[in-house]
Amino acid sequence: MRLGGKHLDAGGYDLLGVVTGSEGLLGIVTEITVRILKKPDGARTVLIGFASSEDAGECVGKVIGAGIIPAGMEMMDRPAIRAAEEFVHAGYPLDVDALLIVEVDGPRAEVDHLIMRLEVIAHSCRAVTCRASRSEEERLLFWAGRKAAFPAVGRISPDYYCMDGTIPRARLPQVLKRMRELSETYGLAVANVFHAGDGNLHPLILYDANRPGELERTEKFGADILRLCVEVGGVLTGEHGVGVEKRDLMPVMFSEADLNQQQRIKCAFDDKGLLNPGKVFPTLHRCAELGRMHVHAGRVAFPDIPRF
Amino acid sequence: MSDTLRPRDAKDVEAAVQSALAEGKTMEIVGHGSKRAIGRPAQSDLTLDLSTLSGVTLYEPQELVLSAKAGTPLAEIEALLAAKDQQLAFEPMNCAAIFGGAAGPGTIGGALAANVSGPRRIKSGAARDHFLGVCAVSGRGETFKSGGRVVKNVTGYDLCKLMAGSWGTLAVMTELTIKVLPRPETEQTLLIRGLEPGQAITAMTAAMGSSCDVSGAAHLPAEVAVRVPAGEIAGGAITALRLEGFSPSVAERMRMLEALMRPFGELASTDETISRRFWAAIRDVAPFAAEGPAPPALEDERALWRVSTAPSRGAEFAAIIANAAHVHIFYDWAGGLIWLALDPSHDAGAALIRGAVAATGGHATLIRAPPSVRAAIEVFPPQDPSVAALTKRVKDSFDPRGVLNPGRMWAGV
Incomplete structure (x- = not known):
């Protein structure tokens, strides 16, 4: 069956919208149509170092408060900065607790105007260092450290476990603090890279699978981080999906009624449960059971609701 | 006249649906009723009026x-957002113009339930893309939630869509x-x-494919342009391209856009005030307003269709229906959204338009x-059998007894 097309919106239910992000549980995609956009004419990036993640968080809030939606806004904490700098030598400051990498793109006049405004905001948030890229080479170098953050952490630890929760941006300092406490409790180090623009957090837990029990401890630590994300108003996964790994955490975020309604969608598309069985849903119900209606007759009709 | 229930909170809504289920009754769901005349006319036993379920509960x-x-x-x-220099980027349409009612722009629930998106849809996405x-x-009488309050979220199915x-x-929807x-x-x-429409589509396509970051692209043939209540722009057919953003950026992109568009025809640019008025008129389909402010000659009782197609095919579509009566x-969305008014008699042009x-x-x-007319013909697009069957199964997964707005979109749904 074909859903959507070259036109911009659905003529009925947005079935394409619910298939997107459904992790292969609703259908097998054989062909896609996507909209493509022209690449921006240019881009510049500014590297801003802060003495605390609170200052960095304040800066992110002020940038958005000023009506600026950067093309990218990434944050790294001290362990992630150190690992990346030692690996790539991108010129990151090593004496800061948080580093923001902010990129703006578009025509030259817009980019230069916004870089200027970003610098003003950064200084108002007590930035320790602030450097704007002056060439394409320098822009790419600024990104090289961030883009190599995962392998960089891989160099300093035998194994690492990458998490993917999303939180309301303003809760970042609180979440980082709690994560440091958990890090001590579990005796495992953690490095953080964060899509600050949209609140997507990627804590990397450093461990050694050859040490008995450490993998299990790491997984428990990871689950605690995701519970923390939900507790502060966030979600279990920002971009990597639920799969099998986060399946059993789904009840942290959703009630049984929430999950049942999701599984009924699964039944509408795949009533025999042929596609990716065992993923996303912690408890499988048979479609016949989920479809059953429980009507509680005999109660007072429309109790108490004002009627006209 | 059906009974109207006015729930005071989400719990009341749940009780109302459960009671309707128990009594085997159907319900029409209404906010301010600004889009009530859209869809197949249906008789419901009850009306669930959500206008009392009102208030912003969180704004950060x-x-x-x-x-x-x-x-x-x-x-x-929108007033609350404007006070903080923010907005709903999907530019929801105000249906008051086309229906001539006093219902006003309606409710947030109605805007999302109808997925109404204005001219900026081509740059910023539709209502659904802002629905977190x-x-x-x-329709089972069960309260559920989906999504969250963060932009980036792939946890479970996206039921908001x-x-x-x-x-x-x-x-x-309650919140x-x-x-x-x-x-x-x-x-x-x-x-x-x-x-001409064909040239306009070519020009708009060129603009959309440029780096100018166009946030509105519309074409009005001469006979429609005179119906826009922004008199300053009148005089023959007009093709309009909107640029928004920081002042230095808009100025530079306007220079780029003028250079790109000069070969197409005579250019003129408007200031901010006229631009805002013009795009509000396009958003609200003001050229086909039921009762325009003045002059009375603009009153329109014709049937109104909304056609969504690939932007590059817009002019081809228009050529096929060009000979229909009145x-x-x-065109909005660079040609991808076509608003069409014509004689409401017989099938209101349905056979021709769907062809x-x-x-x-x-x-x-x-x-x-x-x-x-809405009772006699399909109001929403007819679906092919496999999509229709899936649509029906999705409906049944939420509302197996057909309690909520039954038949508004299609019979049996």
Whole structure:
């Protein structure tokens, strides 16, 4: 069956919208149509170092408060900065607790105007260092450290476990603090890279699978981080999906009624449960059971609701 | 006249749906009723009036997020956002113009249930793309939620996408969370005069494919351009391209756009005030207003269709229906959205329009027509059998007894 097309919106239910992000549980995609956009004419990036993640968080809030939606806004904490700098030598400051990498793109006049405004905001948030890229080479170098953050952490630890929760941006300092406490409790180090623009957090837990029990401890630590994300108003996964790994955490975020309604969608598309069985849903119900209606007759009709 | 229930809170909504289920009754879900005349006319036993379920429950400008109860007036939300230099980037249409009622712009629940998106849709996405989270009562009488309050979220199925554009046929939304965005510092519109539809599509396509970051692209043939209540722009056919953003950026992009558009025809640019008025008129389909402010000659009682197609096929579509009686059309979304007014008698042009859509791709929805016409023909786009069957199964998954807005979109759904 074909859903959507070259036109911009659905003529009925947005079935394409619910298939997107459904992790292969609703259908097998054989062909896609996507909209493509022209690449921006240019881009510049500014590297801003802060003495605390609170200052960095304040800066992110002020940038958005000023009506600026950067093309990218990434944050790294001290362990992630150190690992990346030692690996790539991108010129990151090593004496800061948080580093923001902010990129703006578009025509030259817009980019230069916004870089200027970003610098003003950064200084108002007590930035320790602030450097704007002056060439394409320098822009790419600024990104090289961030883009190599995962392998960089891989160099300093035998194994690492990458998490993917999303939180309301303003809760970042609180979440980082709690994560440091958990890090001590579990005796495992953690490095953080964060899509600050949209609140997507990627804590990397450093461990050694050859040490008995450490993998299990790491997984428990990871689950605690995701519970923390939900507790502060966030979600279990920002971009990597639920799969099998986060399946059993789904009840942290959703009630049984929430999950049942999701599984009924699964039944509408795949009533025999042929596609990716065992993923996303912690408890499988048979479609016949989920479809059953429980009507509680005999109660007072429309109790108490004002009627006209 | 059916009984009207006015729930005081989400619990009341759940009780109302459960009671309707127990009594085997159907319900029409209404906010302010601004879009009530869209869809197949249906008789429901009860009316569930959500206008009392009103109020913004969360607004954090720096987080770009807002939550509100479903019956919150759009006007209240837009005023609140404007005070912080923010806006709903999907530019929801105000249907008051085309229906001539006093209902106003309606509620946030209605805007999302209808997935109404204005001219900026081509740059910023549709209403559904700003819909982050929902709390709702299904036709099973069960309260459920989906999504959250953060922009980046792939946890579970995105049921908000199904809610958007479901016209109240799946669940009664009680609270919605949406993404809000900064309001552009300024805007300007470039007008190109005297283009034929085919040339206009070519020009708009060139503009959309450039780096100018166009946030509105519309074409109005001469006979429709005179119906726009922004008199300053009148005089022949107009093709309009909007640029928004920070002042230095808008100025530079306007220079780029003028250079790109000069070969197409005579250019003129408008200031911010006229630009805002013009795009509000396009958003609200003011050229086909039921009762325009003045002069009375602009009153329009024709049937109104909304056609969605690939932008490059817009002019081809128009050529097919050009000979219909009393037909006027204009193009938004760079040609991808066609508003079409024509004689409401007989099938209101349905056979002709749906035939044209079959040739060009896309779909057509009848937005305004007398109830007798809406009862006689399909109002929403007819679906092929496999999509129709899936649609019915999705409906059944939320509302197996057909309690909520039954038949509004299609018979049996």
